[in-house]
Amino acid sequence: MGDPRGFLKIQRQKPAPRAVEERLQDYREFEPVFEEPPLREQASRCMDCGVPFCHRGCPLGNLIPEWNDHVTHGRWADAVEALEATNNFPEVTGRVCPAPCEASCVLNLQGTPVTIKEVERSIAARLVSNAPDAPNAPDAPNAPLVAHPAPARRSTRVAVVGSGPAGLAAAQQLARKGHAVTVFERDDRVGGLLRYGIPDFKLEKHLLDRRADQLAREGVTFRTGVDVGVDITAAALREQFDAIVLCIGAMQARELTTPGRELRGVHRAMELLTQQNRRVAGDTIPGDQAITATGKRVIILGGGDTGADCLGTSHRQGAANVVQIELMPRPPSERASTNPWPEWPMTLRTSSSHHEGGERAFAVLTRRLLGDDAGHVRALHAVRIRLDGGRVEEIPGSDLEIPCDLVLLAMGFVGPERSPLLTDLGVALDARGNITSSGGATSVPGVFAAGDASRGASLVVWAIAEGRRAAEAVDAHLARRAPQASHAPRAPHAPHVEKAPLAAE
16 A cells, blocks of 8 residues: 555546547547556555455456555556456456446545546556566557467367457467467457447547457467358357357347337447447448438437447537437436445446537437438437336326437347357357356357357456456366367467458358
């Protein structure tokens, strides 16, 4: 602990974000990395609790008091080592994680937790600058990360389906144990939801490119543009690999079933977000397929993170106005007595996008979408509701009609997309349609699952934790097989990204 009374003398502080007027003009990140002097002060607020409840809040079990102490004393190499011991992608979680660790921090009893997320992100900015002669300055964002290839390679082959946070974490852990890992991704770039779901103003994609390069130099092979179950059968996958890890996410979107869904101008949230992320990456979207909010009256159905991402994107595209609608009543600003610390606070959450403008409407039930003579959406008809004993009750006479030109459906996800892969592999599914797994193992020997595919739509930090757990299960499974020959590790190489189908398919 840097200062036993630090939490009494130093107030919680975060770096000032870029001004709204400035950040709405581009898609660069809106929040800078902390400068070192205030960062070390913030880390010194950590009390090194006898029972570190922040560990309880973090699915990864990050060594938070340890790296707070290292940062307080300027031991950046030690801080980097402690951070990487439990987290494969701290530069990602330091940006997009809602920080359940901070919710569980003892100082959050007074609403002033240690700025754990900011400290984590700042350490991650120094991942490759831990040499004794230059320990204090963040590196250039595109500086390559140090690779940690296995000391010896095994002949065991593992297929990881999906390159989101769970897939990448599982692949990295398995490669570092010496297994030959191939990651299959149906999109044209690696990253899954991190790549095409999260806007660049929250997570710039050069960070993903840098990680993919590191994984490739550690021996991971990436095969993009391959839809497993379609381009390569489950049978072929099982024949060519000793184990399979399913990290396919939970991208089956919850649908709107009210009249008017078929109108033009009504789209799933991911359609807008994916297109904009592609534009930022330099891709061209054909005009007849383009979805934009420019000059339009926008309605977003859904009050979660995806809805907030649509809000921020709509602002940057120049929407005329935006209304974000949530079915449930407005959450309280303070914890309820039935929701005590250190539980996750069920309170109103306001993202950076909400500070940029727009209107939020709570307790509103969509009844139908209205269209014009050309079949394009022109308004949303809704009614206000209240909860009575947990049941939704419409308020008589509260009907309202909201004009709109674009409706974005951000109502959450209900499980993995239905695909031939799951059917052909024969893995058991739970009542929600998620892959049933225990400790990463599915009902089919040699087939494992991790992340949203098995637990439902959740946090990036949970996906990384489950990817790591699945890797341990795969390694133990392969260790029980007949001994495998090993050989010297391959030399570091440039990122290996294949796009052609396997010859044996």
